[in-house]
Amino acid sequence: MVARNDPELGVFIGDVGVTLPAFPGFVALRVYFLDGDSLRSVGVSRLAHVETALAMTVHKCQGCEFERATLVLPPGGGKVITRELVYTGIKRARESFTLIAAQDGLLRLAIERKSQRASGLGLQLANTV
Numbered sequence: 001m002v003a004r005n006d007p008e009l010g011v012f013i014g015d016v017g018v019t020l021p022a023f024p025g026f027v028a029l030r031v032y033f034l035d036g037d038s039l040r041s042v043g044v045s046r047l048a049h050v051e052t053a054l055a056m057t058v059h060k061c062q063g064c065e066f067e068r069a070t071l072v073l074p075p076g077g078g079k080v081i082t083r084e085l086v087y088t089g090i091k092r093a094r095e096s097f098t099l100i101a102a103q104d105g106l107l108r109l110a111i112e113r114k115s116q117r118a119s120g121l122g123l124q125l126a127n128t129v
Contacts, residue, residue, distance in 0.1 A: 071097070073102060073110065
């Protein structure tokens with residue numbers, strides 16, 4: 001997964017590619033990216049800012065869009081499972097979306113829970129007026 005934009009190479013944050021040999025039997029590796037209906041490749045050595053990704057968090061893929069996306073809600077839900085997280089997960093999918101919940105009721109819990117911001121920005125702004 002590309003971690004930093006490189007317009008010269010035509011790769012951008014969140015782009016996901018598959019690393020394969022350049023040709024059968026060759027040691028050199030290339031990363032293949034889906035570009036519309038075709039593939040394009042970039043030599044591995046040219047990609048300086050990438051991360052291995054078997055799966056991504058919703059936060060990590062913000063701004064990305066995929067044909068299909070799956071959102072996995074962990075057991076217990078935790079405080080990060082919110083309406084905004086589910087919405088963002090759903091919006092990553094262009095064609096199909098799958099939700100996997102470790103237990104019944106997690107989706108309802110997430111939808112009923114709004115994010116709580118604790119930046120203190122509102123308090124700081126109130127003190128400057």
